[in-house]
Amino acid sequence: MWFSKSKEEVLKELNVDPLLGLSEADAKARLKKYGYNKLRGQKKKNVVQLFFAQLNDWLIYILLAAVVITLFMGEYMDAVIIILVIMTNAVLGVVQEVRAGKAIEALQKMSVPRALVRRDGVVKEVDSEKIVPGDILILDAGRFIVADVRLTESANLQTEESLLTGESVPSEKDESCVYDNPKTPLGDRANTAFMSTLVTSGRGVGVVVETGMKTEVGKIANLIIRAKKPRTPLEIRLDKLGKTLGMFAIGICGVIFIIAVIQGRDMAEMFLMSVSLAVAAIPEGLAAIVAVVLSIGVTSMSKKNAIIRKLSAVETLGSVNIICSDKTGTLTQNRMTVTTYFNLEGKRTIDRGRENTITGDVRLFVKAMILCSDATCENGQGTGDPTEVALLVAGDELGMDRRAINAENKRAGEFSFGSDRKLMSTLNEENGRFTVYTKGAIGNLLKLSTHVLLQGKVIPITEGHKQQYLAAAVEMSDKALRTLGAAYKPVGTVIPPDEMEKDLVFLGILGMIDPPRAEVKSSIEKARNAGITTLMITGDHRNTAFAIAYELGIAERMDQAITGEDIDGLSERQFNDTISRYRVFARVSPEHKVKIVRALKSQGNVVSMTGDGVNDAPSLNAADIGISMGITGTDVAKGASDMILADDNFATIVVAIEQGRNIYNNIKKSVVFLLASNFGEVTSVFITLVIGWQAPLIATQLLWINLITDSFPAVALGMEPGNPDVMKEQPRDSKESFFAGGAALHIVFGGLLIGALAICAYWYGYHEHGFSPLDDHIPVSVVEYARTMAFMVLVICQLFYALAVRSSSRSVFQIGIFSNKYLVGAIVLGMLLQLAVIGIPFMQRAFHLQMPDLHGWTIVVIFGLVPLVLNEFSKIFVRARLKKA
Numbered sequence: 001m002w003f004s005k006s007k008e009e010v011l012k013e014l015n016v017d018p019l020l021g022l023s024e025a026d027a028k029a030r031l032k033k034y035g036y037n038k039l040r041g042q043k044k045k046n047v048v049q050l051f052f053a054q055l056n057d058w059l060i061y062i063l064l065a066a067v068v069i070t071l072f073m074g075e076y077m078d079a080v081i082i083i084l085v086i087m088t089n090a091v092l093g094v095v096q097e098v099r100a101g102k103a104i105e106a107l108q109k110m111s112v113p114r115a116l117v118r119r120d121g122v123v124k125e126v127d128s129e130k131i132v133p134g135d136i137l138i139l140d141a142g143r144f145i146v147a148d149v150r151l152t153e154s155a156n157l158q159t160e161e162s163l164l165t166g167e168s169v170p171s172e173k174d175e176s177c178v179y180d181n182p183k184t185p186l187g188d189r190a191n192t193a194f195m196s197t198l199v200t201s202g203r204g205v206g207v208v209v210e211t212g213m214k215t216e217v218g219k220i221a222n223l224i225i226r227a228k229k230p231r232t233p234l235e236i237r238l239d240k241l242g243k244t245l246g247m248f249a250i251g252i253c254g255v256i257f258i259i260a261v262i263q264g265r266d267m268a269e270m271f272l273m274s275v276s277l278a279v280a281a282i283p284e285g286l287a288a289i290v291a292v293v294l295s296i297g298v299t300s301m302s303k304k305n306a307i308i309r310k311l312s313a314v315e316t317l318g319s320v321n322i323i324c325s326d327k328t329g330t331l332t333q334n335r336m337t338v339t340t341y342f343n344l345e346g347k348r349t350i351d352r353g354r355e356n357t358i359t360g361d362v363r364l365f366v367k368a369m370i371l372c373s374d375a376t377c378e379n380g381q382g383t384g385d386p387t388e389v390a391l392l393v394a395g396d397e398l399g400m401d402r403r404a405i406n407a408e409n410k411r412a413g414e415f416s417f418g419s420d421r422k423l424m425s426t427l428n429e430e431n432g433r434f435t436v437y438t439k440g441a442i443g444n445l446l447k448l449s450t451h452v453l454l455q456g457k458v459i460p461i462t463e464g465h466k467q468q469y470l471a472a473a474v475e476m477s478d479k480a481l482r483t484l485g486a487a488y489k490p491v492g493t494v495i496p497p498d499e500m501e502k503d504l505v506f507l508g509i510l511g512m513i514d515p516p517r518a519e520v521k522s523s524i525e526k527a528r529n530a531g532i533t534t535l536m537i538t539g540d541h542r543n544t545a546f547a548i549a550y551e552l553g554i555a556e557r558m559d560q561a562i563t564g565e566d567i568d569g570l571s572e573r574q575f576n577d578t579i580s581r582y583r584v585f586a587r588v589s590p591e592h593k594v595k596i597v598r599a600l601k602s603q604g605n606v607v608s609m610t611g612d613g614v615n616d617a618p619s620l621n622a623a624d625i626g627i628s629m630g631i632t633g634t635d636v637a638k639g640a641s642d643m644i645l646a647d648d649n650f651a652t653i654v655v656a657i658e659q660g661r662n663i664y665n666n667i668k669k670s671v672v673f674l675l676a677s678n679f680g681e682v683t684s685v686f687i688t689l690v691i692g693w694q695a696p697l698i699a700t701q702l703l704w705i706n707l708i709t710d711s712f713p714a715v716a717l718g719m720e721p722g723n724p725d726v727m728k729e730q731p732r733d734s735k736e737s738f739f740a741g742g743a744a745l746h747i748v749f750g751g752l753l754i755g756a757l758a759i760c761a762y763w764y765g766y767h768e769h770g771f772s773p774l775d776d777h778i779p780v781s782v783v784e785y786a787r788t789m790a791f792m793v794l795v796i797c798q799l800f801y802a803l804a805v806r807s808s809s810r811s812v813f814q815i816g817i818f819s820n821k822y823l824v825g826a827i828v829l830g831m832l833l834q835l836a837v838i839g840i841p842f843m844q845r846a847f848h849l850q851m852p853d854l855h856g857w858t859i860v861v862i863f864g865l866v867p868l869v870l871n872e873f874s875k876i877f878v879r880a881r882l883k884k885a
């Protein structure tokens with residue numbers, strides 16, 4: 001077992017040099033040999049299985065029963081039609097499901113963790129699936145470990161292995177351990193790190209020993225029960241609504257059937273009629289439509305850099321009224337440049353383009369900054385934390401020879417950066433002497449310093465020195481500079497991390513600019529117009545934070561800024577009561593972020609919170625929408641978030657909110673349309689039967705209508721282009737009913753109107769031939785003619801009504817008839833199919849239709865347009881009322 005061997009042995013066995021890593025060619029060859037590094041999940045259903053899954057529905061069973069009955073009745077054509085309807089519905093269902101599934105899969109792929117490996121001597125990011133045994137994997141805090149690795153280096157490395165061991169306390173890792181007993185339990189194997197666990201702190205390097213199903217987690221992969229695809233609250237709500245309406249529809253069909261029996265109508269025919277009506281009335285497609293519209297929406301969001309991880313986020317986005325945003329990198333460019341430095345000898349600026357010479361105390365100060373850094377910078381190209389890259393660049397500009405300094409001062413220990421301490425320390429060895437170098441937030445560093453360096457001499461620190469440094473820091477912060485201090489201390493030997501940050505000698509401070517992102521100011525303004533307040537949450541100094549917040553229009557007065565320390569001084573109640581006063585939260589730690597989210601939520605806000613670090617996971621979870629950073633974010637933060645910003649940009653959050661609002665509105669339009677159409681069909685059949693007329697539609701006609709209107713127009717409505725005014729509206733109240741804002745009215749009145757028009761057209765069909773629907777002996781051709789009229793009017797009304805539900809206030813001309821080409825396509829297709837069914841003799845016979853004459857066509861067209869036209873008129877009043885308000 002490799003964990004019982006020394007790291008040298010393992011490296012030799014895997015034939016890899018830890019400093020170079022594998023060559024790309026070797027990695028390719030190994031990938032062929034060992035296969036992709038992935039866990040086999042549950043098998044996906046193929047198309048045939050999906051097709052049969054569609055048929056596994058009680059509605060379909062009823063339709064199949066209807067097929068049997070029609071066969072008994074000798075109505076073979078009807079049986080064929082019903083079977084065709086079932087098949088077409090199932091095929092459409094499969095297409096929708098595959099589409100939605102593909103979109104979600106593509107999104108999941110985008111948020112798969114990538115691994116940092118050393119290949120051909122360079123560190124690069126590689127798709128975790130392409131990791132092979134022998135790869136040299138770099139591990140740092142917040143990263144998911146993508147394979148089983150035997151560690152070759154480790155510095156305070158801790159990993160969380162609860163998935164494997166059930167133990168949530170992080171395990172300490174140490175590459176130097178070797179185990180004699182091959183049965184050492186997983187939790188005790190300190191020299192190995194396992195796939196699917198994550199680094200909670202520290203750094204490490206390891207060689208990959210197993211990948212894919214051969215890893216420890218792979219061995220139990222089958223035991224890890226995969227959660228069923230989670231459904232969004234909206235899907236669940238609509239599914240429930242569908243079921244309720246379904247029961248209602250069945251009730252009505254039952255009533256119709258009973259009435260028909262009492263009236264002494266043909267039983268078999270009435271049974272078929274009731275079944276078809278049930279199929280037409282039950283909004284069984286509701287959840288499917290939501291899934292399709294959501295998947296189309298999230299795909300378009302991902303193209304705009306907002307990668308949705310949890311579908312439920314889309315609806316919540318529309319209700320967000322507070323965005324809590326990190327400063328560095330999200331509101332600012334994260335392109336730091338050191339401009340000023342200060343020590344007890346005075347303040348200086350870096351003169352770019354000229355030679356800067358530094359001596360004595362400043363040299364040691366800059367040396368500390370260079371050594372206490374994990375970043376690299378070659379030929380102006382930096383990797384790692386931009387703050388640290390800026391320090392290296394400043395070192396170069398100040399004429400320090402970084403390579404020589406790094407070569408002469410080997411790192412012998414470190415205490416990695418923690419956003420709660422806001423400090424980082426390294427222990428370096430130079431000619432057998434050890435020195436601790438610490439850099440970080442000035443206030444914290446001053447608290448730990450007992451001495452200062454002044455003209456080459458170490459003297460005890462005085463209150464005066466501290467005041468001088470603090471005043472200089474405030475001066476820099478007021479100019480929106482990010483400040484950082486450095487200190488050092490000589491020590492006799494190697495000391496553990498918790499001994500490093502005390503009794504330090506303070507060296508100096510520096511200030512760096514990080515300009516705001518260009519597009520952020522207008523996005524904040526746009527958010528404000530949409531009723532959304534932006535708050536800045538940052539680890540940085542209060543004055544720096546305020547200066548940038550002021551520039552961006554987030555805060556106007558200094559008293560709108562509060563620090564983490566101030567928050568600690570308030571009781572939970574006090575904080576909850578006063579939180580609405582603040583716009584800037586400075587010098588906060590990840591724990592404060594959780595407090596902020598809770599306080600904001602306690603005031604009834606719907607909160608989105610950004611985060612990138614390991615410790616940000618709790619606040620991301622606590623927020624209504626947790627947003628992580630795609631570029632600088634750790635895997636932990638990404639895993640805890642609902643949405644990832646692929647470009648780390650604040651402006652993308654606002655874009656996502658806009659899209660979220662539009663997607664929700666589109667879902668609403670589809671649902672309103674579906675329900676209004678169904679309601680129209682039920683109304684027309686129910687009323688005519690109650691007043692004793694013959695049924696206005698036969699079973700196959702109802703199924704045909706259902707097929708034409710429930711599929712394409714409903715999906716096309718979900719693909720409506722965004723409403724340009726959507727960001728002028730206030731956020732949607734998260735408790736607001738789905739049917740608020742006129743939706744219920746649209747369904748009921750729209751449905752009633754369509755039903756009434758169909759009945760009138762039906763009556764007209766009789767009247768045109770000199771009959772009344774209540775007459776006793778009406779020729780079959782006349783009944784068929786009247787049904788054709790009802791059939792045509794229902795379909796045309798519904799197709800045009802799709803245009804009406806596009807907006808509750810804007811007219812079709814304002815929106816632009818052709819602005820949703822999918823809908824135009826769906827309507828045209830519906831019309832063509834309608835002409836086909838009536839114009840092609842064989843279909844006309846199959847569906848028992850008659851060709852209307854000129855009068856008939858005139859009625860069809862005029863009646864068909866009535867719901868749309870009436871809607872247009874009602875919108876004039878709506879617009880007038882909105883204007884007044």
Ligand code: ATP
Pocket residue numbers: 326327328329385387388417419422423424439440441442482483484537538539540541
């Ligand atoms: P935000 O929370 O807005 O993304 P931030 O970068 O200001 O921004 P942190 O990264 O937590 O927040 O940094 C907080 C403070 O910690 C900084 O103001 C600085 O004083 C210190 N700091 C930041 N990066 C380092 C580092 N690499 N080493 C030492 N100290 C650092």
